[in-house]
Structures are given as C-alpha cells and as structure tokens.
Amino acid sequence: MIEDTTTPVEHTTAPLVEPEPTINIGGNRRKRVFVRLVGVDYQVLPLKSAVVLETVKRFQQTTGARDTDAELQTLYGWIGSVFEENAQAVRARLVDPADDLDISHVNDLISALMQLGVNPTRS
Numbered sequence: 001m002i003e004d005t006t007t008p009v010e011h012t013t014a015p016l017v018e019p020e021p022t023i024n025i026g027g028n029r030r031k032r033v034f035v036r037l038v039g040v041d042y043q044v045l046p047l048k049s050a051v052v053l054e055t056v057k058r059f060q061q062t063t064g065a066r067d068t069d070a071e072l073q074t075l076y077g078w079i080g081s082v083f084e085e086n087a088q089a090v091r092a093r094l095v096d097p098a099d100d101l102d103i104s105h106v107n108d109l110i111s112a113l114m115q116l117g118v119n120p121t122r123s
Contacts, residue, residue: 033116037090037109038101044082046113051081075103078110 032043047055058074080087093101 033113035109035112038093038099038105040093040101042083042086042090044109044113045084046116047078047081052110052114075106079106082109082113 030046030048032045035042035044055074055078058070061070076087076091079090083090090101090106093099094103094106
C-alpha cells in the first residue's frame with residue numbers, strides 16, 4: 001500500500017467586495033406639505049414629476065374628446081395619489097352641493113404643488 005504524503009491545501013475564499021459605483025445618484029424623499037383647501041387643512045404628498053406628466057397627458061387626451069368619465073377618473077386618481085387616506089373625503093367634498101370645494105381649487109393645488117419643486121418643466 002502506498003502512503004499518502006501530500007499535505008492538504010486549505011482554500012480560503014475572500015469575501016466578495018462590491019466595487020464603489022462610478023456614478024451614484026441619490027434620491028431625496030418627498031416631504032409632506034400642509035395645505036388648506038377651501039377651509040380644510042390636509043397633509044399631502046407631492047407627486048413625482050413622472051406621475052405629473054402621465055396625469056397631464058391623460059387629462060389632455062380626455063379633454064379633447066370631452067370624455068367626462070375619463071376626466072373625472074384622471075382627477076380622482078391624482079387626488080388618491082396626493083391625499084392618500086383623505087382622498088375619499090376630498091372626493092366627497094367635490095360632489096357635495098353644500099361644500100364650496102370645486103375642481104378649479106384642486107387645479108390650483110396641482111399648480112401650487114408643481115411650483116414647490118415637482119415641476120416637470122424644470123431640470
């Protein structure tokens with residue numbers, strides 16, 4: 001019988017280290033904004049520019065055809081995204097004949113939020 005005289009070789013594996021990225025683009029968390037919408041205070045989350053652009057595009061597509069249902073769905077989608085848990089209350093206010101809140105006020109809020117830094121026309 002032949003005797004094994006080899007010494008076992010111990011393999012060590014160094015942990016893989018991820019390289020530092022060449023380009024690193026960090027993001028900023030959007031901050032809630034306090035608004036008073038026709039006498040009622042809310043805390044809203046401004047939309048991302050891409051969402052604003054999509055909403056504007058859908059609204060422009062529907063206003064040409066005067067598709068009221070599509071216009072309302074676009075508006076209600078925006079309200080849902082911005083007002084979150086208060087969206088139903090805002091929608092209810094819009095259709096309440098005794099409440100002064102109207103679509104023009106929501107449009108003013110959209111414009112004001114865009115001027116705060118969610119303006120897709122700025123770079």
